[in-house]
Every structure is written in structure tokens, then in C-alpha cells.
Amino acid sequence: MxxxxxxxxxxxxxxxxxxxxxxxxxxxxxxxxxxxxxxxxxxxxxxxxxxxxxxxxxxxxxxxxxxxxxxxxxxxxxxxxxxxxxxxxxxxxxxxxxxNFLQRLVKGLADIFVPIIPAIVAGGLLMGLANVFTAQGLFIDGKSLIDAYPNLSDLAAMINTFANAPFVYLPILLAFSASRKFGGNPFLGAALGMLMVHPDLLNGWGFSAASLSGNIPYWDILGFHIEKVGYQGSVLPVLAATWILAKLENTFRKVIPSVLDNLLTPLLALFITGILTFTFVGPITHKLGFLIGDGLTWLYDTTGFIGGAIFGALYAPIVITGMHQTFIAIETQLLADMAHTGGTFIFPIAAMSNVAQGAACLGVMFLIKDAKVRGIALPSGISALLGITEPAMFGVNLKYRYPFIAAMIGSGVSSAFIAFFNAKAQALGAAGLPGIISIKPDSIAVYCIGMLISFVVTFSITLLLGMRAKRKAN
Known part of the structure; x- marks a missing residue:
């Protein structure tokens, strides 16, 4: 060239x-x-x-x-x-x-969450490895590996500790990344994240049980009861608190004399943000975050295969708009609260869509004899099967339209199938064939069958629509 x-x-x-x-x-x-x-x-x-x-x-x-x-x-x-x-x-x-505003919002969320994805992926995959040791009947009927081989229990416990670390200290990662995006000092943001998971606070995952028993600890300050509750695994409270911190920091830097700036600005910004976080911002956004997660999980569980079909069919068009970047924030929340949500349903559906895009692209390769098109379609199709869809989607499928339509249908059918069996992932990763390592052990078989359905249905419809288009052209 x-x-x-x-x-x-x-x-x-x-x-x-x-x-x-x-x-x-x-x-x-x-x-x-x-x-x-x-x-x-x-x-x-x-x-x-x-x-x-x-x-x-x-x-x-x-x-x-x-x-x-x-x-x-x-x-x-x-x-x-x-x-x-x-x-x-x-x-x-x-x-x-x-x-526009919506595009800037999507970009902002992506800028915050994309840098921390490696930590979330590592934690999720390690969690999957830990589950291999503890899952009943995965290798031995009626027993887990640690039941059959007790000497493996400490290894499983160690891996589980490694796996939980990114989720327990998620507020620190988020606050650091968000502070940088909001124009604040990322290390001051990290300090806020540390404050929100301080060991003196009630563990955020124990809040529901403590609430039911009436044993929530609190600070008694000037007659006000302020709950001493941590925000392990939280997303919205951290984003809201970090935004306030960055705004206060930048405001103080403008009004405080430079000789006192490094002394007073971090002190006042962190102190005021901390007060606001534990009194108003944290409790309100924490509840809102749970409502969003519970709402999405309820919607997925309630609508079943119909909801899965709609989401699966529309996933690729959502990718075109760039709105899929917002799913990272939602998936992070679902994974951080996995004990309650069971994992993320978005990742498996994204994988069905990606496999469908790959199958459609490979279908075009069989239909069209043009050497340049085939030279693009083959590697692009394989790439989509592995989780990278842009070359297939924008280079082939949208160009000819009918492959994209076929992919939407195939994705919808396969997503309906995995939604019917409530397949969920326990980690993020490459949404495609390699994504099998991110899927919960009890959903792996459903996930694999779903990918097969996605490929076969899409490939077949691509061939049918392609031959129909050829007949019309002739």
C-alpha cells in the first residue's frame, strides 16, 4: 500500500x-x-x-x-x-x-468508567474462578470441589478475597476517575472514596440486615442522627459526592489566597463534601441506585423472553447511537451488588448481538463474490464473533442493510432464549465467544446454546434476504 x-x-x-x-x-x-x-x-x-x-x-x-x-x-x-x-x-x-447534552452525558460516563473496567473485569473473572471451587455439582455430583477436596478451601478463600477487592473498594476507583473527569484533584477524590468505605462504618452490604434489626450505628451531632454506613459497591453516591467535591475544590481555589490554597482548599472541600455525603447525598442516591438496579432486574425477570427479545433486537441500533456506553455504569452497579441482583443480564445479550453481527458479515462473504468485499467481510466477521463489532457493523452490515436486519432478528431470538433461562454474567469482558469465561457457571450451557442460535438464525436469514435482494436486482 x-x-x-x-x-x-x-x-x-x-x-x-x-x-x-x-x-x-x-x-x-x-x-x-x-x-x-x-x-x-x-x-x-x-x-x-x-x-x-x-x-x-x-x-x-x-x-x-x-x-x-x-x-x-x-x-x-x-x-x-x-x-x-x-x-x-x-x-x-x-x-x-x-x-448535544445527551451525547456529552454518555461520553462523560464512558470517560469515568472505561478506565476502571480492567479492575472490574479482573475481579469478576477471579470471582468466576472462585465459583469453580464452590459450585455444587459442577464437576462432582452433589458436591463442590472444596467439599471433595477440603485442602483446596484456603486457595478458594484467597481467590475470593482477591475477587472481592475491586468491588469492596469500588468507590475509591470511581472517585479517582470521576474527580479527574470533573476537573478536581483525583487524589482528593480517592480520599473521599476511602472515606466512603472506611472500616469504622457499617459495611454497606450489611445495611439491609441492620435496618431490619434496628441496629444501624449513627453519629449524634447537635441533635442530628447521621447514619454511619459505608458505600461499598455503590456507584451513584460516589459520582454525586465526587461531583460536589470537584465543584467545591475549584470554587475554593478561586476565592482562597494562594498562600493558603494548599492548606484550606482540600480541608474544606473534603470536610464539607463528607458532611453532605453522609447526611443527604449518600442516603438519597444510594436508595436511587438500588431502585434503578432493582427496577432493571425486575424488568428483566418479569418480561422474560419478551423483554430479552426486544433488548437483543435493539442492542445493535443502540450501539450505533453510542448510548451503549451508559450500560457500563449500570453493569458495574449490578455486578457490585451481585448477591442481590445475581449478576448482569446486559453482557450476555450484548454477546448475542455481537455474534449475530459476525454471522451476518460471514453470510455476506458467502453471497457476494466481489474480492474486496469478501476480504473485508471475513476478518470483520471473525472479529465480531470475538467481541469487536465495528468493522462488521459499519463496514459491511449497515452498508448492505439486509445483514443488519438479519442480525437484529438473530440477536432478538437468541436473547429471548437466554432471557427465558435467566442467563447472567458475573464479570465484564469480550462480549462474544471469549465471553464464556465471564458467565456464571450455571448459565454457561444456556450462553453457548444462545450463541449457536444467534449464529445459525442470523446466518440463515442473511442468506435468504441476500438471495431475495439478488433476485430483485436482476
Whole structure:
């Protein structure tokens, strides 16, 4: 490939240098911020060598090249444009100026939760490993591994401790990440997170039992009873408290003389936020968080396969809008309160949708004889089966429409199946074939059958719709 030539063609078809205000790349896509998206010649861009697809989302114009190619195209473009190195964060901040309130909200949640996903994934997968030792009948009829081999009990207990750590101290991770997003000092945010899980407080997971027995500890201050309750595994209280902390910190830095700034600003910001957290903000948002989690779990359990079918069919269109980023916050809450919720139902449905996108893409490869299309469809389809759907969705399925429709149907059918059997995940991860390690042990068989249904139904419908489209064209 002649990468400088590809870069020149791209710049020309994107409306020229003056229309490009930023460019960066991820593992497969070139991410650009254009001053005017309408100046991009989509048809001409599709014909440029190496281009596997394109789409505009959240203020960014993204062009799919694939791993190993995109970085070379990016290097050639930045040299011509003279923009220098820009990160994905730089592009995200630049594109935020073009976003509406809802898009900015989604981006904000993603910016907070995406950095902590590795910790949540590690904790969830370790929890799955711990469950292998304790699950009854998984390997031995009527017994768990530690029942059959008691010498493994300490190993299981140690793994369980490792697994629980990210969820017990989730407020610290969240507060650190959220403070950075809200413009505050992330270490001051971490201190607030530590305050919310201090060992002197009643463990947040023991609140319900203490409430029923009437044994909730409290501080008696000036006649006010302030509950001494921790916020282990909480999401909304931490986000709300951290936002207040960041606003107070920035306000104090503006009004307090610089000579006293480092002394008084953190003191006042943390003290006032702490008071507000335990008196008003924490109790209210804690209850709200439980209501959201309980509401979603109730909706999933009550609507059963119908709700699963609707969510599964609509998951891919939600991904196109970028709204799926908000699911990270919801899933984190569901996983943090797993003893109550049983895990997250969103992850398995996302996997059904991703497998369907992969199956549709592979169906296109069988139908269309064009070498370029087949060259894009095969790796994109495999990538989607492994959990990365952008090349398949934007490079093939949406382009021809009928594969995308087939994928929605296949995802809906398979999601109805797994919802009927109440399949849930105990961790986040790659939503596709590798996602099996994130699924609860008692849901693994249902998950695997669901993926098979998703693939077969989608692939078959893609072939049927594709042959019908060919007949109409002829």
C-alpha cells in the first residue's frame, strides 16, 4: 500500500486540510473531527484502498482500516496535515464541542468508567474462578470441589478475597476517575472514596440486615442522627459526592489566597463534601441506585423472553447511537451488588448481538463474490464473533442493510432464549465467544446454546434476504 497516497486521497475526499481539525486512531479506526461532516465524500472514501467502512458518531468521523494499517495511514496523514500527535482523549475533547447534552452525558460516563473496567473485569473473572471451587455439582455430583477436596478451601478463600477487592473498594476507583473527569484533584477524590468505605462504618452490604434489626450505628451531632454506613459497591453516591467535591475544590481555589490554597482548599472541600455525603447525598442516591438496579432486574425477570427479545433486537441500533456506553455504569452497579441482583443480564445479550453481527458479515462473504468485499467481510466477521463489532457493523452490515436486519432478528431470538433461562454474567469482558469465561457457571450451557442460535438464525436469514435482494436486482 502507498500510505502517503492513501492519506492524500483521504484528506481530499474529507473536504481538504481546512476541514480537518483533529486526527487520531485506535486499534482499527482512524478518528477525525471535521469542521463540516457534510463535506466528506462517502462514496469516494469507500473506494480508497484499505478502507473497510466509515461512520459518524458522537462528533467524530471514523474510518475503519484494520489493525496494522490504520497506524500507518495515521502517520502519513499527520505528516501532511502538520497537526502533531493527538490521542483519542484529545479527539474526544475536541469532538465534545459538537455534541448535544445527551451525547456529552454518555461520553462523560464512558470517560469515568472505561478506565476502571480492567479492575472490574479482573475481579469478576477471579470471582468466576472462585465459583469453580464452590459450585455444587459442577464437576462432582452433589458436591463442590472444596467439599471433595477440603485442602483446596484456603486457595478458594484467597481467590475470593482477591475477587472481592475491586468491588469492596469500588468507590475509591470511581472517585479517582470521576474527580479527574470533573476537573478536581483525583487524589482528593480517592480520599473521599476511602472515606466512603472506611472500616469504622457499617459495611454497606450489611445495611439491609441492620435496618431490619434496628441496629444501624449513627453519629449524634447537635441533635442530628447521621447514619454511619459505608458505600461499598455503590456507584451513584460516589459520582454525586465526587461531583460536589470537584465543584467545591475549584470554587475554593478561586476565592482562597494562594498562600493558603494548599492548606484550606482540600480541608474544606473534603470536610464539607463528607458532611453532605453522609447526611443527604449518600442516603438519597444510594436508595436511587438500588431502585434503578432493582427496577432493571425486575424488568428483566418479569418480561422474560419478551423483554430479552426486544433488548437483543435493539442492542445493535443502540450501539450505533453510542448510548451503549451508559450500560457500563449500570453493569458495574449490578455486578457490585451481585448477591442481590445475581449478576448482569446486559453482557450476555450484548454477546448475542455481537455474534449475530459476525454471522451476518460471514453470510455476506458467502453471497457476494466481489474480492474486496469478501476480504473485508471475513476478518470483520471473525472479529465480531470475538467481541469487536465495528468493522462488521459499519463496514459491511449497515452498508448492505439486509445483514443488519438479519442480525437484529438473530440477536432478538437468541436473547429471548437466554432471557427465558435467566442467563447472567458475573464479570465484564469480550462480549462474544471469549465471553464464556465471564458467565456464571450455571448459565454457561444456556450462553453457548444462545450463541449457536444467534449464529445459525442470523446466518440463515442473511442468506435468504441476500438471495431475495439478488433476485430483485436482476
Amino acid at each position: 502507498d500510505f502517503p497516497q492513501i492519506a492524500k486521497q483521504l484528506i481530499e475526499k474529507l473536504g481538504g486540510k481546512e476541514n480537518i481539525s483533529g486526527v487520531a486512531h485506535c486499534s482499527t479506526r482512524l478518528r477525525l473531527v471535521l469542521n463540516d461532516d457534510s463535506k466528506a465524500n462517502k462514496e469516494a472514501i469507500e473506494q480508497i484502498e484499505g478502507v473497510k467502512g466509515q461512520f459518524a458518531v458522537a462528533g467524530q468521523y471514523q474510518i475503519i482500516f484494520g489493525a496494522g494499517t490504520v497506524n500507518k495511514v495515521h502517520a502519513a496523514m499527520t505528516e501532511i496535515l502538520g497537526l502533531g500527535d493527538m490521542t483519542k482523549s484529545d479527539i474526544a475533547n475536541l469532538s465534545a464541542e459538537k455534541q
